[in-house]
Amino acid sequence: INAVLRASKVCQKVFQNLVTSDTVIKKDRSPVTVADFSAQAVVNKILYESFPNDPIVGEEESGSLRGDSGKELRNKVLSLVNTVLDTPLNDNELLETIDRGSFPGGSSGRMWTLDPIDGTMGFLRGDQYCIGLALIIDGDVHLGVLGCPNLPVDLKVPEGERGSLFIAVKGQGAFQHKFSSTEETQICLADISSPLAASFCESVVAEHSSHSDAAKIASLLGITKPPLRMDSMCKYCAVARGDADIYLRLPVSMDYEEKIWDHAAGCILIKEAGGIISDINNKPLDFSLGRTLKSNKGIVVAHSKIHGQVIDAVQQVILKK
Numbered sequence: 324i325n326a327v328l329r330a331s332k333v334c335q336k337v338f339q340n341l342v343t344s345d346t347v348i349k350k351d352r353s354p355v356t357v358a359d360f361s362a363q364a365v366v367n368k369i370l371y372e373s374f375p376n377d378p379i380v381g382e383e384e385s386g387s388l389r390g391d392s393g394k395e396l397r398n399k400v401l402s403l404v405n406t407v408l409d410t411p412l413n414d415n416e417l418l419e420t421i422d423r424g425s426f427p428g429g430s431s432g433r434m435w436t437l438d439p440i441d442g443t444m445g446f447l448r449g450d451q452y453c454i455g456l457a458l459i460i461d462g463d464v465h466l467g468v469l470g471c472p473n474l475p476v477d478l479k480v481p482e483g484e485r486g487s488l489f490i491a492v493k494g495q496g497a498f499q500h501k502f503s504s505t506e507e508t509q510i511c512l513a514d515i516s517s518p519l520a521a522s523f524c525e526s527v528v529a530e531h532s533s534h535s536d537a538a539k540i541a542s543l544l545g546i547t548k549p550p551l552r553m554d555s556m557c558k559y560c561a562v563a564r565g566d567a568d569i570y571l572r573l574p575v576s577m578d579y580e581e582k583i584w585d586h587a588a589g590c591i592l593i594k595e596a597g598g599i600i601s602d603i604n605n606k607p608l609d610f611s612l613g614r615t616l617k618s619n620k621g622i623v624v625a626h627s628k629i630h631g632q633v634i635d636a637v638q639q640v641i642l643k644k
């Protein structure tokens with residue numbers, strides 16, 4: 324919780340000073356900012372202090388911070404990171420700390436998985452993003468912490484306080500608290516018995532999840548409410564606390580492999596809040612196969628009373644293609 328909250332603070336600081344030159348274009352063309360690197364360094368460092376032997380599967384690697392070409396970016400990241408750490412890092416320690424996230428994953432032992440900023444596009448737009456951290460033991464997610472700096476504490480009061488933290492521990496339930504307090508409240512999915520009354524959420528970015536397939540599925544289910552479009556794992560948080568009832572992530576290309584850091588923390592949050600999470604073929608997510616969910620396609624989240632009906636509709640739409 325401390326690691327995620329400090330990383331959130333770093334991201335908020337960066338946003339306040341955001342300039343486009345701080346955005347470099349990664350090979351996959353997704354924007355990576357100073358904030359992604361800083362948040363990964365902060366979480367990895369704090370994890371290392373408590374669990375020096377635990378490997379980490381983190382999204383970012385230090386390549387573009389190295390050498391002369393990376394000097395300017397490296398200096399920015401270093402000074403930011405050192406504003407929130409108790410013991411400051413030097414240049415080399417910074418690079419090493421970021422690259423402690425290079426673990427390949429797998430099916431045995433303890434490992435953490437970290438998305439230092441999930442929803443980079445949302446972050447850059449000033450919308451939703453999330454710092455997501457999960458502990459995986461023998462391929463099974465045991466703990467998830469999600470820091471959502473821009474998520475209203477109560478979505479019904481959108482202009483109210485922002486900054487929501489979500490915590491789920493296997494067998495112990497799902498909880499939310501504000502960034503500004505440590506008082507936890509238990510959360511659960513909204514009780515719903517028919518998809519007719521449901522609302523669903525999906526990515527803002529249509530390249531990440533097919534909006535047109537989702538519209539067909541919604542129509543088959545008789546859903547009339549417009550989709551709640553939100554970046555990042557904040558969608559899991561929204562469903563877990565009852566802001567929406569269904570989360571659909573529908574593959575745009577069948578080649579894409581979902582990354583474990585994009586879903587591990589959200590997965591346990593949903594389960595502990597009483598929901599069902601599967602892929603579009605109703606298979607459980609398999610976090611034991613490395614850095615990606617290579618045996619799964621897409622994501623379907625819903626209350627147990629309607630998950631089966633949602634899967635039937637998803638199958639009808641996907642099979643027709």
Ligand SMILES: Nc1ncnc2c1ncn2[C@@H]1O[C@H](COP(=O)(O)O)[C@@H](OP(=O)(O)O)[C@H]1O
Nearest residue numbers: 353440441442443444526528530531554555579
């Ligand atoms: N073709 C694709 N299909 C599904 N997800 C994709 C994708 N390309 C990138 N992503 C992932 O979508 C995540 C954002 O999800 P969302 O659209 O729900 O906000 C990105 O995380 P990052 O922002 O951490 O890079 C990235 O890992």
Ligand SMILES: [Mg+2]
Nearest residue numbers: 353354382443
């Ligand atoms: Mg990314």
Ligand SMILES: [Mg+2]
Nearest residue numbers: 438441442585
């Ligand atoms: Mg992500």
Ligand SMILES: [Mg+2]
Nearest residue numbers: 382438440441
């Ligand atoms: Mg990310």
